[in-house]
Amino acid sequence: EAAEVLAIATACKDYGNRAFKAGDPALGLEKYQKGIRYLNEEPDLEALPEADRPAFQAQLDALRFALNNNSALLALKLETFDDAHRFADAALAAADKPAATVKDADRAKALYRRGFASVRLKDEEAA
Secondary structure, three states: OHHHHHHHHHHHHHHHHHHHHOOOHHHHHHHHHHHHHHHOOOOOHHHOOHHHHHHHHHHHHHHHHHHHHHHHHHHHHOOOHHHHHHHHHHHHHHHOOOOOOOOHHHHHHHHHHHHHHHHHOOOOOOO
C-alpha cells in the first residue's frame, strides 16, 4: 500500500508539472493537491521491511515538500496568497522532519514564497 501511495502521489506531481508547463496553473495546483491528499492518508510503512522504512519515509517527506512547495508557487501565480502562505508553511514543515532530505536552495524557495505571500497579504512583519 505504501509503495502504491508513493507512486500515485508522484504521478500527480508529474501531471501537475506538465499542466503548469502547458500554462494551466489551476490544473497544476489541483493535481499537486490531489497528491498531497494521497500522502495525507499516512501510508502504512509497517508492511515494509524494517531496514527499508527510513529511506521510504525520506521519499515520502521529500515528495510532500515538493508538492507543497509547487502548490505555493502556483497559488502565487493564481494570486491566492492565503493558500500560497499555507502551502509554503506546509512545505517548510515537511522539510523539518527528521527523515527529510531537502536542499537548502529548495528550502529558500519555500521561504521566499511564504514571504512573498505575506507581503501580498499586507503582513510585512511575518514576511
